Amino acid sequence: MSTAAHTGGEAVVETLAAAGVDTVFGIPGGHSLPIYAALHGHSQVRHVLGRHEQGLGYMADGYARASGRLAAVTTTSGPGVANIVAAMAQATTDNVPMVVVSSAPSAALIGRNRGGLHDLNNAIELARPACRYVAHADAVDEISPKLAELIRNLRCNRPGGAFLQVPTNILGATADTAICSSDGDRLAPDxxxxxxxxxxxxxxxxxxxxxxxxxxxxxxxxxxxxxxxxxxxxxxxxxxxxxxxxxxxxxxxxxxxxxxxxxxxxxxxxxxxxxxxxxxxxxxxxxxxxxxxxxxxxxxxxxxxxxxxxxxxxxxxxxxxxxxxxxxxxxxxxxxxxxxxxxxxxxxxxxxxxxCRQHPAMQFTEALREIIPQDTIVFADRCNVGYWMYRGAAAYEPRTFNYPMGYGGLGSALPQAIGARLA
Structure with missing residues (x-):
């Protein structure tokens, strides 16, 4: 495997590109700017800008549900991580493949509680209950192998949320590193x-x-x-x-x-x-x-x-x-x-x-189903109509009916639908 000089931000973006990711959802912050320097003008990966990380995460979730492809998100440290936890949890409980790459304060500040910008005592432990896989990179040459392993797990094992944390000084540093493949084999039965x-x-x-x-x-x-x-x-x-x-x-x-x-x-x-x-x-x-x-x-x-x-x-x-x-x-x-x-x-x-059809909400959902095209991708929220849609609304093709099951996040349907439209 050949190596070349990459910044940490370039290692993130090139590993995603090597995995076939063509869309990254994100909100830039000072700590994550090296990722954005690598994204700028990239020939394979487009960036979709959001306004709040929770909605952004739901957009990525909808993109993955509608397309069947891996959703990739980048966020900044501190409040960026805290804001996206709900969306990561929804992806995890519903087995939606989503990888989140987050910046962190400089390595020397993590866990020190010195009042640094976007400081969060332990973002990994905040993300862990909401994710299926988590990792932290302490060096530029750790980024690609750890990110590739997260993606491989999402594709070959049980999917859900995956979280990689990289300190901002590592994202901005340059080192010789190989861009790793995330390819892997599906598990064959005994x-x-x-x-x-x-x-x-x-x-x-x-x-x-x-x-x-x-x-x-x-x-x-x-x-x-x-x-x-x-x-x-x-x-x-x-x-x-x-x-x-x-x-x-x-x-x-x-x-x-x-x-x-x-x-x-x-x-x-x-x-x-x-x-x-x-x-x-x-x-x-x-x-x-x-x-x-x-x-x-x-x-x-x-x-x-x-x-x-x-x-x-x-x-x-x-x-x-x-x-x-x-x-x-x-x-x-x-x-x-x-x-x-x-x-x-x-x-x-x-x-x-x-x-069920004796209930007015079920009558409404069936009337709606009759007038929308059969290939319409529907996202139902946790609401009265949504409850009745998942009780009986017809779906004619895979991935055309979506509902927040396990975690049951409220307000997810609109950003999910936006993400699906971008797929």
Whole structure:
């Protein structure tokens, strides 16, 4: 790997460019000016200016949700970091890939509480609960490898917020450094566990597939549809993955406040295959809805296994690779599900939607859905109409319905929509 003289700011921008990042959202500050010197006139990376870091972070979040690409943000130290924490937390709880590069006071001032400009005693510890990955660079030649590793984790492991802190004197310094690649391999499944899962599915008479946001991120939609057809399975998505399997797919939703089809179908399915889902509170009536039959769980994050529901087979792997392997492991002809299984599930979902349609807000959301184009990207906020949109509004394509689930940040929809428009 060749090296060349780079400032710390150049190391940041060139590493992002090498990772295929073409848009950086940011607000400049005195401590982060070396990054802006590197961004100025860059042939591959454009800069989108914001007015407040929280809104800026939500713009980046919307950009990533709509495009499927990595969102990159730069902010200055102190209040810049504090302001963007809410957006980083939303990205982390909803598994949206976002990397934030922040300046910090000069290395000699960090943690000293001497009253320096934009001083914050420990920005890393402020960012840590809101992020999945954090790092600090103490030298110019540490910037590219640490930033590349953060990006690699977001792409090959479980995504979310990632945070890199670099002192301003390091950003402005010059040193010979290599620009590192963030390329990495997706995690392939263990074929023994795939075979065990395929054996369970092959004998299922009432199979249920639940595809979560992890399946959407992995691009597993076509493989899941092929598997569902092979098994005659009921195929459903979680709220965040809505549209992954087309508008007619079943949507798992059970907030405990609306009539639930999920409770019934979980109790009746003899094998449930959960793909890239953490079984969120708002999808499972506060975790009161439980699968009565056998459970197979695929996830890129092994920490999710048995966290909510114990699985009979756990497959630690990229969702697309795991489902493709499962399709290959099944015989071309399987006994298939009971003849009326899919029809029965569709009837339960129809009953639930009809009950929801008695509410005026649901009537409004369905009327809105009828007049906007099917490829419109919708961002719903935490509000009454938003609640009813995520209870039943149709999504015809992946990434066209977006909602702040886990962290539930208020006021995110407008800046997210602006970010999506820039994607």
């Amino acid at each position: 074929m023994g566990t795939v075979a065990a899962a395929a054996e369970l599915l092959q004998t299922a008479t009432r199979p249920l597939i639940i595809a979560g946001y992890g399946a959407l991120l992995a691009g597993a939609g076509p493989a899941i549809q092929a598997l569902a057809e092979r098994l005659d399975a009921v195929a459903a998505t979680t709220t965040l993955a809505r549209g992954l399997l087309g508008a007619q797919s079943w949507v798992v939703f059970d907030d405990g406040a609306t009539p639930s089809a999920l409770t019934k179908i979980f109790a009746e399915a003899d094998v449930t295959l959960a793909i890239g889902t953490m079984f969120r509170q708002e999808d499972t009536a506060g975790w009161q809805t439980t699968p009565a039959g056998r459970l197979i769980h695929i996830d890129i994050d092994a920490a999710e296994f048995d966290r909510t529901y114990p699985a009979d087979v756990s497959i630690h792997a990229d969702a697309r690779l795991a489902v493709e392997a499962m399709v290959a492991a099944l015989p071309v002809s399987t006994p298939g599900a009971e003849a009326t299984w899919r029809q029965h599930a569709a009837g339960l979902q129809h009953e639930r939607l009809e009950a």
